[in-house]
Amino acid sequence: xxxxxxxxxxxxxxxxxxxxxxxxxxxxxxxxxxxxxxxxxxxxxxxxxxxxxxxxxxxxxxxxxxxxxxxxxxxxxxxxxxxxxxxxxxxxxxxxxxxxxxxxxxxxxxxxxxxxxxxxxxxxxxxxxxxxxxxxxxxxxxxxxxxxxxxxxxxxxxxxxxxxxxxxxxxxxxxxxxxxxxxxxxxxxxxxxxxxxxxxxxxxxxxxxxxxxxxxxxxxxxxxxxxxxxxxxxxxxxxxxxxxxxxxxxxxxxxxxxxxxxxxxxxxxxxxxxxxxxxxxxxxxxxxxxxxxxxxxxxxxxxxxxxxxxxxxxxxxxxxxxxxxxxxxxxxxxxxxxxxxxxxxxxxxxxxxxxxxxxxxxxxxxxxxxxxxxxxxxxxxxxxxxxxxxxxxxxxxxxxxxxxxxxxxxxxxxxxxxxxxxxxxxxxxxxxxxxxxxxxxxxx
Numbered sequence: 556x557x558x559x560x561x562x563x564x565x566x567x568x569x570x571x572x573x574x575x576x577x578x579x580x581x582x583x584x585x586x587x588x589x590x591x592x593x594x595x596x597x598x599x600x601x602x603x604x605x606x607x608x609x610x611x612x613x614x615x616x617x618x619x620x621x622x623x624x625x626x627x628x629x630x631x632x633x634x635x636x637x638x639x640x641x642x643x644x645x646x647x648x649x650x651x652x653x654x655x656x657x658x659x660x661x662x663x664x665x666x667x668x669x670x671x672x673x674x675x676x677x678x679x680x681x682x683x684x685x686x687x688x689x690x691x692x693x694x695x696x697x698x699x700x701x702x703x704x705x706x707x708x709x710x711x712x713x714x715x716x717x718x719x720x721x722x723x724x725x726x727x728x729x730x731x732x733x734x735x736x737x738x739x740x741x742x743x744x745x746x747x748x749x750x751x752x753x754x755x756x757x758x759x760x761x762x763x764x765x766x767x768x769x770x771x772x773x774x775x776x777x778x779x780x781x782x783x784x785x786x787x788x789x790x791x792x793x794x795x796x797x798x799x800x801x802x803x804x805x806x807x808x809x810x811x812x813x814x815x816x817x818x819x820x821x822x823x824x825x826x827x828x829x830x831x832x833x834x835x836x837x838x839x840x841x842x843x844x845x846x847x848x849x850x851x852x853x854x855x856x857x858x859x860x861x862x863x864x865x866x867x868x869x870x871x872x873x874x875x876x877x878x879x880x881x882x883x884x885x886x887x888x889x890x891x892x893x894x895x896x897x898x899x900x901x902x903x904x905x906x907x908x909x910x911x912x913x914x915x916x917x918x919x920x921x922x923x924x925x926x927x928x929x930x931x932x933x934x935x936x937x938x939x940x941x942x943x944x945x946x947x948x949x950x951x952x953x954x955x956x957x958x959x960x961x962x963x964x965x966x967x968x969x970x971x972x973x974x975x976x977x978x979x980x981x982x983x984x985x986x987x988x989x990x991x992x993x994x995x996x997x998x999x
Contacts, residue, residue, distance in 0.1 A: 605893060606633040606897075607633065607635075608634075609634035609635065609894055609897045610634065610635040610636075610637060611634070611635070611636050611637070611658045611659055611897060611898060611901055612639065613625060613636060613637065613638050613639070613659040613661065613884070613901075614638075614639045614640075614641060614646060614649060614650075614656075614659070614660060614661060615640070615646050615660065615661020615662070616640065616642065616643055616646060617640040617830065617831070618739075618849075618850050618917075618919075619661050619738070619739050619882040620638045620639070620640055620661050621638065621913075621914075622638050623913065623952065623953075624910050624913060624914075625637065625638035627910075627913075628901060628904050628910075631909070632897070632900055632901065632904060634897050636901060642776070642828050642829060643663075643666075643776045643778075643779070643828075644776065646660070646661065646666070647669060647670070650662075650666075650670055650675060650887075651669070651670070651673055651675060654675045654888070654889065655887075655889055657887055658887055658890060658894070658898060659884050659885065659886070659887070659901065660675075660676070660887060661738075661882055661883075661884060661885075662735050662882065662884070662885050663880060663882055663883075663980050664709040664710065664711050664713065664714035664881060664883075664979065664980065664981075665708075665980055665981050665982035666982075667714040667725075667735050667883070667885065668709065668714050668725060668982060669982060670885065671714075671717065671722070671723055671724070671725055671734050672723055672724070673723075674721075674723045674888065675887060675888055676734060676735075676885045676886060676887065676888060677720055677721060677886050677887070677888045677890065678717050678719065678721070678722065678732030678734065678886075679732065679734070679736055679885070679886055680720070680731065680732060681730075681731050681732065682731070683899050684733075684736065684902065684903065684906070685903050685906065686906040686923045686926065689906075689923045689925060690737065690906075690922045690923055691923070691924070693710075693711065693712070693922075694711045694712055694715060694737045694922055695712070695715070695729065696712065696729065697712030697713070699974065700970060700974055704973075704976060705879070705979065707799050707800045707801075707977065707978035707979065708782065708798075708799065708800025708878075708879075708978040708979030708980060708981035709800060709981045709982065710879070710979045711740070711881040711883070711979075713725070713727075714734060714735070715734060716730040716732065716733060716734065717733070717734055718730055718732065719732060720732055721888075734885065735883035735884060735885045736905070737881050737882075737883040737922040738882060738883050738884055738921075738922065739881070739914050739919045739920070739921070740879070740880060740881035740882065740919065740920055740922070741848075741849050741879075741918065741919050742877035742878070742879050742966070742972040742973060742975070743846075743847070743848060743849070743877060743878045743879070743880060744759075744864055744865045744866070744867045744877055744878070744966070745759065745761065745762055745844060745845065745846065745847060745864075745865040745867070746833070746845055746846075746847030746851065746852050746855075746862055746863070746864055746865070747843060747844040747845075747862070747863055747865060748840065748843045748844070748860075748861060749861050749862075750861045751840065752843055752844060755863075755865075756844065756865040757865060757866060757867060758790050758865075758867065759783070759786040759787040759789070759790035759867060759875055760787055760788075760790035760791040760792075761865075762783065762787045762844060762845070762846070763784075763787045763788070763791065763817055763822060764844075765820075765822070767822075767843060769821050769822070769823075770824055770841070770842055770843045770844070771822055771824065771842060771843070771844045771845055772823055772824055772825045772826060772827055772836055772842045772844075772846065773814075773823060773826055773845065773846050774826070774827060774828075774833075774845075774846040775826035775827055775828050775997070776828060777989060777990050777993040777994075778980060778981060778983075778986070778989075779846075779878075779880075779980050780826070780846065780993070781802075781807075781989060781993060782799055782800065782878050782978060782980065782981065783846045783878065784810055784813070784814055785799040785802070785806075785810055785978075786799065786875065786876075786878060786978070788809075788810060788813055793809070793813060794806070794809055799977070799978045800978045800979060800980075801981065801983050801984055802983055802985065802989070803985070804985055804988060807983075807985060807988060807992055808992065811992040811993065811995060811996050814996045815995065815996050815999045818999050819999060824836070824841055824842050825841070825842065826997070827846075830847075830848045830850055830851040830854070833845060833846075833847055833848070833851045834851045834854045834855055837851070837855050837860075837862060838854075838855050838858050838860050847864065849864065849917055849918030849919055850917040850918065850919070852918065852965075853916075853917050853918055853951050853957055854951075856957040856958070857955035857956075857957055863965055864918070864965040864966065865965070866965055866966040867975075868966060868967070868971055868972065868975035874975065875977060876975045876976055876977025876978070877972060877975055877976050877977060878976075878977065878978055878980065879973070879976040879978070879979045879980070880980040881979075884901075884905070886898055886902075906922070906926055907926060908921075908926035908927050908928075908930045909930050910927075911923065911924070911926055911927025911930065912927050912928075912930030912931045912935075913930075913952050914952075915927055915931055915935065915936075915940070916935070916939075916950065916951050916952040917951065917952060918939065918964075920940070924940060924969075928940075934946045934947050934949070935949065938958070938962075938963075938964055939964060940968065940969045941968050941969070942963060942964055942967040942968030942969075942971060943963070944960075944962065944963050945958055945959070945960050945961060945962045945963075946960060949962065
């Protein structure tokens with residue numbers, strides 16, 4: 556399949572050295588070697604006449620489970636990939652209560668721990684992932700640039716491995732079976748309107764600064780929102796947490812009581828659960844500073860409205876740091892036969908590079924940057940990954956300009972951002988108590 560270009564980036568499901576699609580490989584192999592059980596790119600052949608009858612249902616949050624990605628995968632692989640969006644809480648509930656309605660669950664590390672314990676996943680065999688050895692060690696070993704990745708919260712590495720295909724317990728160390736395959740991740744901070752705020756924001760405490768009373772907002776996903784609140788309170792000097800990602804009851808009480816006090820003082824204009832909501836709040840000017848996700852910042856910029864993702868890596872009086880997260884794809888336990896083979900084809904397609912190039916234009920990262928780079932221009936890769944000034948206009952995944960020549964990505968390079976992770980999204984030992992107290996904050 557010949558490569559095409561759109562917005563300066565190559566579009567297609569294979570890398571630049573491959574002239575035919577995986578779908579054609581499947582067809583060719585089926586024609587000449589199906590009876591012999593031929594192998595294609597590390598996975599058993601799916602007979603060509605049966606490819607079109609396969610449908611994979613990929614379910615998860617809108618920033619990770621993207622229709623355009625599913626459409627491209629369907630085109631490249633020859634079977635149908637259906638993307639369905641749910642918010643974070645609804646997604647994990649669906650995986651647990653209706654597992655037969657999902658094929659590929661989109662999971663964060665903390666959701667993976669819940670799903671594994673419930674026995675709804677089957678392990679992903681490491682040797683069947685073509686690019687496994689090129690996955691960044693952040694995920695496979697829990698380290699980067701010779702440094703251990705923060706273990707506050709649940710790092711992807713902590714949720715990565717099980718001993719056997721049907722294990723229901725996550726284990727420490729590298730094993731032959733994975734719980735999920737990392738596919739998109741980022742270092743989150745605060746979004747703000749520089750045209751209204753009027754000065755650079757570099758501290759989490761600005762989220763709860765009285766200056767922005769009635770014009771700030773916080774994320775209403777309890778497991779994540781309480782982390783943003785903790786980062787803000789610690790930044791303000793209220794307390795120092797032993798582990799923000801696994802608070803004691805006393806720390807939960809201190810955090811929620813502070814949030815309730817802030818709410819009663821009128822600090823928060825809103826709480827939000829989807830990035831679309833956060834975009835509307837910021838674009839309208841109702842909110843000028845808030846918990847935010849990278850594609851939401853990109854979406855505001857695409858509307859021609861200034862928005863900055865606050866760099867929180869280095870401070871004059873010490874580090875604060877980003878809240879890290881990673882979404883990955885699991886395999887539901889009911890998958891078997893040709894549908895399971897198709898699922899492995901789909902997992903491997905993610906690391907072929909097209910998806911990595913696509914999500915980079917939202918400000919997200921691929922676990923295998925070297926394949927993503929093949930589907931990005933030098934200007935794009937330099938801007939998004941290396942922290943270089945843009946040599947030309949930077950565009951989002953759909954072609955809308957979001958940064959001018961000379962602009963530098965908020966927070967700098969990939970290394971600057973990911974060597975400054977303060978904590979990861981999490982599920983706490985006191986999770987039920989935390990949610991109970993969060994609901995008190997919501998109803999206050």
